[in-house]
Amino acid sequence: MVEPLVELKGVSKSFGSKKILDNVDLKIYPGDALGVIGPSGTGKSTILRIIAGLLKPDAGEVYIQGQKRQGTIEEGEPSLGVGMVFQQSALFDSLTVDENIGFALYRYSKLPPKKIRELVERKLEIVGLPGTGDLYPAELSGGMRKKVSLARAIITDPNNPDNAPCMILYDEPTAGLDPIASTRIENLIHDLLFKQGLCRAYAIVTHQASTIRLTTERIIFIYQGKIQWDGKREEAYVSTHPLLKQFFSGSIEGPIP
Template identity: 55%
Template sequence: MLSFSASLLPPPSLYCDGSSSDRSIVTTSFRRKLFCCCIATKSDNLSKSGGAISKENDSDVLIECRDVYKSFGEKHILKGVSFKIRHGEAVGVIGPSGTGKSTILKIMAGLLAPDKGEVYIRGQKRAGLISDEEISGLRIGLVFQSAALFDSLNVRENVGFLLYESSKMSEDHISELVTQTLAAVGLKGVENRLPSELSGGMKKRVALARSLIFDTTKEVIEPEVLLYDEPTAGLDPIASTVVEDLIRSVHMTGEEDTLGKPGKIASYLVVTHQHSTIQRAVDRLLFLYEGKIVWQGMTYEFTTSTNPIVQQFATGSLDGPIRY
């Protein structure tokens, strides 16, 4: 599920990068009317037998992974990952390359099913992958590392793709909404440009706008959860700062966006290697190493942790338990 909302959501949408594995997902997704670049799914594919999580102090838990395992052939990626994402949180997932950070994002979003373990969405156990059945509940948005814009479509068509395809809104209404959403991420007057005419940082912001847009004609607009996979990868320090500040600004507990309006994202999770993103965009950290969470704490504890794995990662030292 991508994007929070209590009941009514647009049909599933999917945004992905250009890797071969993601292309196969996109091909399947289009057949099922999922749309490339950000996922918006609902919770009807949650198992009734899973039931609700009964702990009262977990009433604010939006997504929970319990002892999740995932392998690809003989390669064991996740080896028992457990954590919770609560309402209002800004969480970062860090760790060495190849340790399963992107994999856990795809499992949370419903693109991959765990081999073992369980994923709960608002206390209900998810059964299987994303389906194109009508679902309601939490909306989860997944923004992949690549902006994954459609090269043949202009910015307006890219951002409004889901609404053009599946909503009953008029083209004029969608166009107006696209313009407002682009302005919210600091982009104005770019609606008619093609992706090839945009800088890397602008493409990232267009992708973010596409993950934020929603059908305003729905009676109930759910709050959203966004999952970001390396949102500042490949950007220079200034462009990274712009994106990091935008991630904060659309968070409902953060600052106002560029239009002076409060953010709409209830919680988000960021996979990153960038120290600037760790410091500017998240409050709590999960350290994933060799398929397990080996440390978690607040961002301000990151550089002072006595955990040798965290110390090595924070300092970039060649000496330590992490080997390349």
């Protein structure tokens, strides 16, 4: 039996008096291309942040590759091989593209700077931005910033392959992009797992129909703090579940107000 890469057991999280996640159980397996969908404010990003170790659940347990998360990264917990691409790209404005992508390697690896530059350039080629290492984030378009952010999430120290990301979390990676730039990012996300093998699974929070279609194979639908539906993407499109029907049709008539 295949062991899950990520497992949430009975995870709950509230912000103030508002319960965002309510006793959520979730398993993400190697090869999973998971789409996390649902209306705004239902805890999709919260799930990602709990898996990433940026948030601590109020109740429940989180396991990454069989290892239990004891706290948040802020409290000193390691990332446990989980990488994250943020909605706003989160590139460091004062650093060049090269310094952004190679940030962890420049700070913590014993690799010479020249070698790191080569590794960065290779990742830039993978994401389709060769020769942009000397630019600053302010000089990049929204799509380019997302790609740089992606390159930063997948770069690893060849002398320390254990630190390679087992899973990448994407928080609305195509939000605010035009359809062509979105498609480029979506193809890239898909290829990183299925062609390049640079991660073992990924989870995407998105509202975009094209992102769901081009990047996900499995979908979970979250509403009122619970996973209301979990299954294959093709089944989601034809499901008679009232939440899914309303979500995919974009209708204002239905259980979601």
